[in-house]
Amino acid sequence: MENQCSLSQVTCGLRVSDLWVDLGAFYLREIDLDVAAGGYFVILGPTGAGKTVLLEAIAGLQPVIKGQIVVDSDDVTEERPERRGVGFVYQDYVLFPHLNVGQNIAFGLKLRQVDRQSAQERVTSISRLLGIAHLLHRSPETLSGGEQQRVALARALVVAPRLLLLDEPLSALDPETRDGLQRELMRVHQELGTTTLHVTHDFEEAVALADRIAVMNQGRVVQVASPEDIFRRPASEFVARFVGARNIFRGEVHMEPDGFTTLSVDGMSISVVTEVEGPAHGSIRPEEIVSSRELLHSSARNCLRGHIVELKDRGTLVYVTVRVPPDFVCVATRRSLEEMELREGMEVYIAFKASAVHVF
Amino acid sequence: MKAFFGDRMRVLFVILGSLLIIFVVWPLLRTVMATSPAVLWQTILDEEVRQSIILTFYASMIATGLAFVCGVPLAYVLARTDFAGKQLIQGIIDVPIVVPHSAAGIALLMVFGRRSLLGQAFGLVGIRFVSAVPGIVIAMLFVSLSFLVNSARDGFEAVDPRLERVARTLGASPWRAFWGVAFPLAWRSILSGMILMWARGLSEFGAVIILAYHPMVAPVLLYERFESFGLNYARPVATLVILICLVTFVVLRVTASPRRRA
Numbered sequence: 309m310e311n312q313c314s315l316s317q318v319t320c321g322l323r324v325s326d327l328w329v330d331l332g333a334f335y336l337r338e339i340d341l342d343v344a345a346g347g348y349f350v351i352l353g354p355t356g357a358g359k360t361v362l363l364e365a366i367a368g369l370q371p372v373i374k375g376q377i378v379v380d381s382d383d384v385t386e387e388r389p390e391r392r393g394v395g396f397v398y399q400d401y402v403l404f405p406h407l408n409v410g411q412n413i414a415f416g417l418k419l420r421q422v423d424r425q426s427a428q429e430r431v432t433s434i435s436r437l438l439g440i441a442h443l444l445h446r447s448p449e450t451l452s453g454g455e456q457q458r459v460a461l462a463r464a465l466v467v468a469p470r471l472l473l474l475d476e477p478l479s480a481l482d483p484e485t486r487d488g489l490q491r492e493l494m495r496v497h498q499e500l501g502t503t504t505l506h507v508t509h510d511f512e513e514a515v516a517l518a519d520r521i522a523v524m525n526q527g528r529v530v531q532v533a534s535p536e537d538i539f540r541r542p543a544s545e546f547v548a549r550f551v552g553a554r555n556i557f558r559g560e561v562h563m564e565p566d567g568f569t570t571l572s573v574d575g576m577s578i579s580v581v582t583e584v585e586g587p588a589h590g591s592i593r594p595e596e597i598v599s600s601r602e603l604l605h606s607s608a609r610n611c612l613r614g615h616i617v618e619l620k621d622r623g624t625l626v627y628v629t630v631r632v633p634p635d636f637v638c639v640a641t642r643r644s645l646e647e648m649e650l651r652e653g654m655e656v657y658i659a660f661k662a663s664a665v666h667v668f
Numbered sequence: 669m670k671a672f673f674g675d676r677m678r679v680l681f682v683i684l685g686s687l688l689i690i691f692v693v694w695p696l697l698r699t700v701m702a703t704s705p706a707v708l709w710q711t712i713l714d715e716e717v718r719q720s721i722i723l724t725f726y727a728s729m730i731a732t733g734l735a736f737v738c739g740v741p742l743a744y745v746l747a748r749t750d751f752a753g754k755q756l757i758q759g760i761i762d763v764p765i766v767v768p769h770s771a772a773g774i775a776l777l778m779v780f781g782r783r784s785l786l787g788q789a790f791g792l793v794g795i796r797f798v799s800a801v802p803g804i805v806i807a808m809l810f811v812s813l814s815f816l817v818n819s820a821r822d823g824f825e826a827v828d829p830r831l832e833r834v835a836r837t838l839g840a841s842p843w844r845a846f847w848g849v850a851f852p853l854a855w856r857s858i859l860s861g862m863i864l865m866w867a868r869g870l871s872e873f874g875a876v877i878i879l880a881y882h883p884m885v886a887p888v889l890l891y892e893r894f895e896s897f898g899l900n901y902a903r904p905v906a907t908l909v910i911l912i913c914l915v916t917f918v919v920l921r922v923t924a925s926p927r928r929r930a
Contacts, residue, residue: 369833389836396837402830406852415848416838467838 321345321503322471327365327375334361335527339375343471343520346501348494350514352538353524354550359507362524363473366505367394380470380503390419392471395464395502399476401456403448409459410435410444416467434466437496454485458492465500474506478513487668490516491584511539511551516589516668523547555592555636561585561667568609571667574634579609582667589668596664597638599628600657601648609662612636615655619645630658696910703907711904717889721912724885727801728869731808732862735816740858743820744850748829761817769811773878776806780879803879808869815868816861823857824850856924863920870913 327339336358343349353359364370366377368389377385384392403412410431417427435441438458448456457477464472477493478486494517497504508514514521515535522532523546531543539556542548559573561584570577571590580590598604603611614632626645630636636658640650650656673679703711711717746757764772780797781787787797797803827850835845851858873887881888886909894902 364833367833367837369836388841389833390839390841392837394837396834398830398834402828402834404831404835404849415835419839419844463834463838469837 321347321380322349322366322505323376323378324362324366325376325378327362327377328373329358329361329365329370330373331361331370334358336362336365337527339529341505341522341529341532343503343505345380346503347519348497348504348506348517350518350521351505351507351524352509352511352514352521352550353507354509357524358527359509359524360475363396363475363505363507366471367396367473368392369396393469395467395469395472397457397460397464397472397474397477399479401448401453401460401480403456403459403463405448407448408444409440409446409448409451412448412459413444413462413466415463420467430466431462434462437499438462438492452485453481454489457481457489461493461496465496465502469502472502472504474504476508477506479508479510486513490668493517511554512556512589512591512666512668515539515556523550525550554594555597557590557634559588559590561588568662571665576612576632576634578665579662580665580667581663582665584667590665591668592636592660592665594627594637594639597636597658597660599630599638599640599648599650600659601650601654603657604659606659607661608659610665611657611659613655613657616650616652619650619652628656630656632658696914699903699910700907703904707904708907711908716884717886717905717908720884720886720889721909723801723804723883724870724887727804727885728808728812728866728872730805731812731869732816732866734805734809735813735865736858736862739813739817740820740851743817743858744824744846746817746821747824747827761814763814764811765814769872769874770878772810773807773875776803776810776875776879780806797879799880799882801880801883804876804883804885807875807879808872811872811875812865812868815864816858819861819864820854820858823854823861826857827853859924860921863917863924867913867917 322341322343324339324341327336329336334356339362341349351359351362361370365372366379368384368387372385375385376383379392379394384394403409404415407415413431413435414427417430422430431444432441435444438461440455440458440462443451443455443459448459451459457480461477474493478489481489490513493506497517506514506517518535520532521535521538522529523538523543524530525546531538531547533541533543536558538547539551539554542551557571557573557578559571559578561569561571561580561582563569563585569580569582571580571582571588572578573590578590582588598606598608603613612632614630614636616628617631617635618627618629620627620629621642624642626640626642628638628640628645628650630638638658640648673682742761746754767775777798778784779786780790780803782791782796782798790797790802795802797806831849831853832840832845835849836842840848871887872885873891876885877888877891884892886905890902890905890909893905
């Protein structure tokens with residue numbers, strides 16, 4: 309496919325500066341974003357933060373009060389949506405119900421008066437890439453959610469947009485489909501290199517996909533940073549609370565000769581249960597980790613020794629940070645904390661089941 | 669059958685509802701049955717009857733066409749935008765249903781009559797409303813446009829506006845997004861509104877008779893025969909009109925009914 313972003317790496321990208329939008333219930337204030345050409349940028353924020361409005365404003369579908377939107381070095385602030393070269397995918401797919409899958413995908417090509425044969429070729433190649441080539445003659449309503457979202461992606465990508473906007477593209481899917489499509493998104497992005505702006509409220513999704521993350525709240529961007537920094541160094545109380553206390557590690561998944569799967573993080577191995585192989589993230593909810601002063605014999609596959617570096621009081625619950633390294637956060641009730649007489653600097657054991665690790 | 673007569677309340681409701689259906693069907697059947705096929709055939713051969721039926725169909729079709737050209741854009745605007753006074757506009761669209769149709773005829777005469785400004789302006793290009801086909805058309809238009817506009821508006825309201833937004837991002841101008849997405853998806857509703865409007869136009873009597881007694885549309889002809897010659901002369905015409913309207917209406921509804929959910 310011609311005109312692909314990857315062919316013009318230098319100029320591609322998105323810059324939003326001092327953007328203001330007012331739609332009554334939803335508004336945006338002083339939005340500044342810089343997305344590298346070919347980058348995968350995730351906007352993370354709670355429902356009602358104005359994430360969808362931001363995407364629609366970038367696509368030219370919502371009026372802007374002030375500010376500037378630059379796509380691929382073109383100032384498109386005043387440009388009509390059809391001339392921006394910006395692809396859009398909604399959470400609930402929004403496929404044209406009166407057209408079949410193939411016609412849906414070819415919609416943009418037909419408007420560009422691409423001749424029939426090359427249109428056919430482009431539809432075929434994008435649907436192969438997304439694994440929906442066998443569905444071209446089906447009606448959208450007969451497809452599963454995951455299939456519909458692939459069609460929506462194909463429809464947006466087939467015209468080789470300069471920028472791809474994804475509005476919670478995985479949120480309407482069941483967990484299994486979501487994990488699959490998430491990997492698909494990564495693969496497609498690697499293959500096509502389209503600059504992508506992806507909106508979500510799911511932190512793990514953001515970590516898995518993003519080069520950089522912007523956290524939004526109440527119409528403003530409150531922090532822009534790498535995924536690591538967002539949860540290691542949250543810029544504000546809001547970010548810290550929204551991201552939550554969690555254990556997320558980047559590592560590599562191996563199949564061991566004995567048939568078990570491990571995730572190695574900083575030279576340390578954690579037993580996990582997953583189908584994924586190679587580079588991946590693992591996350592463990594703090595409440596899944598049991599801490600104790602003595603080595604416990606339990607069914608938990610993972611048992612690690614470390615020392616307490618921090619105790620964070622949250623009322624009846626206390627978050628205990630244990631440095632193995634890396635640092636694990638686990639949660640204990642105030643009462644058990646007092647009974648165990650846990651203090652900072654103390655040596656403890658932590659244990660969690662292999663199945664408690666979500667690999668993504 | 670079980671769903672019909674599930675309990676006593678259901679039985680009562682079915683009986684009450686049936687009364688209404690019988691009330692509609694019985695007089696129509698009675699009229700049709702009272703006319704022998706021979707008399708009906710004779711009526712069909714009556715030049716005056718044929719002319720008036722053709723005129724009625726044709727005038728109502730033009731009225732529907734006019735309402736389509738202006739009413740579909742209006743319906744789209746009503747479905748897609750919010751503005752001060754929108755409720756008022758909605759109300760105005762429903763007014764023709766509320767106003768007695770003879771009063772509507774008088775009102776139209778005030779504006780399109782020979783001595784009115786519009787009447788004279790149209791007179792310059794040779795269009796006369798009083799006692800002429802254009803008068804019949806505007807009378808039908810006035811009393812039946814609500815059906816088309818309301819139905820088209822419902823149709824557009826059922827189309828997710830984001831479908832058009834996606835189309836825009838894919839390179840469609842507002843025009844292309846409308847013709848390629850909103851219109852085809854609302855088409856079933858628009859068409860069923862057109863059929864209803866056309867059928868309502870056919871049956872119009874009150875407004876038409878005030879603007880144009882002549883040339884005679886079918887309902888006026890029927891009235892004239894009844895007034896001048898009595899029931900026996902009016903009945904065959906009534907039978908013919910009822911049969912033609914029913915057959916056309918049923919055929920249109922069947923062909924226009926959704927084959928499957930779009």
